[in-house]
Amino acid sequence: MTEIIQIIIDALSLGSLYALGALGIALIFGVMRLVNFAHGDTIAFCVFALLWPSIDAAAVVFAGHLPTVLLIPLILLIGAGLSVLSEIIVFRRFRKANPATMMIASFALGFVIRYFLLMLYSSRPKSINLWESLGESIGFLGARVPLLQIVTVAITLGILGLLTLFLKRSRYGLEMRAAAENFTMARMLGVRANRVIMLAFALSGMLAATTGLILVTQTGTVDIQMGASVMLIAFIATVIGGLGSLTGAVTAGYLIGAASVLMQVVLPLDARPFRDAFVYGAVIVTLIWRPNGLFVARSAKQRV
Amino acid sequence: MTESLTTENVTVTFDGLTALSKVDLSVPKRSVTGLIGPNGAGKTTLVNVLTGFQAPTAGRVTMDGADLGAKPAHKIRHLGIARTFQSGRLFSDLSVVDNLEVTGVGLGLSRRKASAKAVEMLDWMGISSLAERTAGGLPYTDERRVAIGRALMLEPKYLLLDEPAAGMSAEEADDLSRLIARIVSEIGCGVLLIEHNIGMVLKTCDDIHVLDSGKIIEVGPPAVIKASEKVRHAYMGTQVETEGEVL
Numbered sequence: 001m002t003e004i005i006q007i008i009i010d011a012l013s014l015g016s017l018y019a020l021g022a023l024g025i026a027l028i029f030g031v032m033r034l035v036n037f038a039h040g041d042t043i044a045f046c047v048f049a050l051l052w053p054s055i056d057a058a059a060v061v062f063a064g065h066l067p068t069v070l071l072i073p074l075i076l077l078i079g080a081g082l083s084v085l086s087e088i089i090v091f092r093r094f095r096k097a098n099p100a101t102m103m104i105a106s107f108a109l110g111f112v113i114r115y116f117l118l119m120l121y122s123s124r125p126k127s128i129n130l131w132e133s134l135g136e137s138i139g140f141l142g143a144r145v146p147l148l149q150i151v152t153v154a155i156t157l158g159i160l161g162l163l164t165l166f167l168k169r170s171r172y173g174l175e176m177r178a179a180a181e182n183f184t185m186a187r188m189l190g191v192r193a194n195r196v197i198m199l200a201f202a203l204s205g206m207l208a209a210t211t212g213l214i215l216v217t218q219t220g221t222v223d224i225q226m227g228a229s230v231m232l233i234a235f236i237a238t239v240i241g242g243l244g245s246l247t248g249a250v251t252a253g254y255l256i257g258a259a260s261v262l263m264q265v266v267l268p269l270d271a272r273p274f275r276d277a278f279v280y281g282a283v284i285v286t287l288i289w290r291p292n293g294l295f296v297a298r299s300a301k302q303r304v
Numbered sequence: 305m306t307e308s309l310t311t312e313n314v315t316v317t318f319d320g321l322t323a324l325s326k327v328d329l330s331v332p333k334r335s336v337t338g339l340i341g342p343n344g345a346g347k348t349t350l351v352n353v354l355t356g357f358q359a360p361t362a363g364r365v366t367m368d369g370a371d372l373g374a375k376p377a378h379k380i381r382h383l384g385i386a387r388t389f390q391s392g393r394l395f396s397d398l399s400v401v402d403n404l405e406v407t408g409v410g411l412g413l414s415r416r417k418a419s420a421k422a423v424e425m426l427d428w429m430g431i432s433s434l435a436e437r438t439a440g441g442l443p444y445t446d447e448r449r450v451a452i453g454r455a456l457m458l459e460p461k462y463l464l465l466d467e468p469a470a471g472m473s474a475e476e477a478d479d480l481s482r483l484i485a486r487i488v489s490e491i492g493c494g495v496l497l498i499e500h501n502i503g504m505v506l507k508t509c510d511d512i513h514v515l516d517s518g519k520i521i522e523v524g525p526p527a528v529i530k531a532s533e534k535v536r537h538a539y540m541g542t543q544v545e546t547e548g549e550v551l
Contacts, residue, residue, distance in 0.1 A: 171409035171418065174398075178406040181395045187377040188355070188387065189454065190410030 002143040007265060009140065013149035015257025016156035017214055019250045021234025022241065023163070024207035026249035029238065030180035031200045032095070034102045038086060038110035039208055040231025045113055046079045046212040047222050050128060053120035059128050059222065068131070075213060076206045082113075083205025084198055091201075092194075117224045125223040130216055152214050159210065160250060163203070167246075172199055180244065240286055242293025252294060256283070307333040307368045309354060309385065309462045309494060314363035316349055316518075323349045325518045326363070331462060333494040336484055338509035340502060340529075342538060345515040347498050351464055354496070355387050356380040367462070382411060384461035390470060392447035396440030400450050401426065403439050407457035421457060428490075429453050429483070445476050452483070456491065463487065464496045469504050477501055481508045506530060514538065 021039070028036050050064035063074055090109050094102045134148040167173035172195075178186040179196045187193055208227075215226060237256055241248025259282055263275050271278070286294070309331040316324040324346045331337045331354075341347055352358035353365060356375045365372040367383060375383075394403050401422045408418025426432045431449055434442070439450060448468055455463055465484070469477045481504055487493050499505045505512060506526040514522040514529060516538040522529060529535055 171415040174402060174405055174409055177398060178395050181397055185393050188381060189407040190378050190381040192378050
């Protein structure tokens with residue numbers, strides 16, 4: 001029984017990380033049909049902001065020393081700022097370009113961010129301990145689980161709740177939902193395109209910052225590659241979920257997390273190192289079964 | 305100065321192909337102006353020019369005397385020009401009342417005020433019962449009515465209706481006619497009605513413009529249009545043999 005609870009918590013916390021990543025991609029895709037491959041590097045950028053630029057092997061902590069009440073808003077702000085800047089400097093110029101061109105631009109932007117970090121911090125991974133107390137295990141329904149996992153799940157659910165509330169109840173949320181379904185029509189009704197798009201980027205940047213903070217607390221290392229693996233799974237989650245559907249992205253994020261954890265348990269010992277191959281195999285099967293994803297947004301089917 | 309939405313000498317060419325040629329059209333406030341013409345005559349291009357979606361190659365568009373120029377889509381709506389499309393183009397994932405609220409918040413209202421206005425508008429149109437329905441599942445005619453309600457939020461000065469009666473029964477078209485009359489008398493809009501249902505246009509409009517091959521070939525009140533040889537010619541292709549009234 002305790003083992004099952006352990007597995008469920010593992011699946012939920014891994015899924016939460018993927019769901020947050022997927023949401024960051026899906027939000028922007030919704031309003032401008034852009035798959036933002038720079039999202040992973042935005043995650044890394046937010047994490048590096050915890051350190052002073054230096055190419056020494058030892059990390060020189062900067063924002064990481066701030067009290068939590070300042071640290072979290074600061075990193076969120078950095079994420080939002082970088083994301084909004086990339087829209088203003090790069091993506092705005094591609095607004096009318098076709099989606100493939102925009103995607104390539106996002107790859108390029110990702111490389112620029114990554115090599116910028118490489119220049120300032122070198123490619124060596126550095127270690128940093130954030131919120132060490134979260135590493136402790138606590139008793140949870142009879143099982144021993146790391147506090148960080150519980151916190152990760154709680155934070156993610158909190159964010160999902162707030163985001164839902166924002167999208168459903170606020171005027172900007174309504175504008176975003178309308179724009180995600182039919183941008184041209186929304187504009188003809190008076191919705192300002194730039195404002196909606198910048199808002200989507202700001203939210204996506206804050207999600208990147210949250211993802212980064214959770215990642216770095218889990219692993220204790222800062223690495224310029226760290227966003228890439230989450231980004232890949234997050235992207236896959238948005239595709240499986242059905243591009244354009246936020247609910248789909250979140251659900252698929254949790255499904256992939258659950259599949260990974262489950263395979264870790266059920267696969268024979270010899271096959272476990274190849275777990276990811278099985279996970280991606282399941283992804284392929286899902287896409288053969290539902291080529292448009294699990295949740296097809298109505299807006300994805302008909303566009304003006 | 306007369307209050308109207310006007311094109312002066314508007315010409316639009318696409319790669320040397322002339323879609324509109326020196327078109328003068330005026331949509332005065334508090335009246336219904338009809339725009340008819342065979343398929344491919346340039347009606348949609350003209351609407352696109354009036355809503356800033358298509359910049360004219362030559363000529364200009366003015367609203368109440370001021371030059372409209374090229375403006376982004378949302379600015380046009382902020383200035384008070386609203387339009388509907390042949391297909392309703394509602395936000396199918398949103399509820400009906402949310403669909404109307406989008407216009408409200410887009411024009412700068414708080415969510416609460418937008419919501420109140422939307423409820424008021426649905427009530428004015430007599431479709432309050434639809435408020436909480438998801439727009440995607442609405443029947444055809446309701447969809448049209450919601451789209452008109454959405455366009456009417458915060459009382460635009462001009463409303464362009466693109467084939468609102470397409471696919472409607474005679475009765476439904478009559479209802480629509482009455483609604484348009486109310487839009488003019490109670491809200492004070494200048495309405496441009498683009499329609500294939502000629503009977504409805506003749507019944508509803510104060511003035512009618514007939515567009516053929518990118519040119520306005522006839523302008524006048526319904527009686528004049530009905531009697532016009534040129535209009536008959538444009539619609540029938542050939543002349544003489546046609547006896548009696550075509551329209």
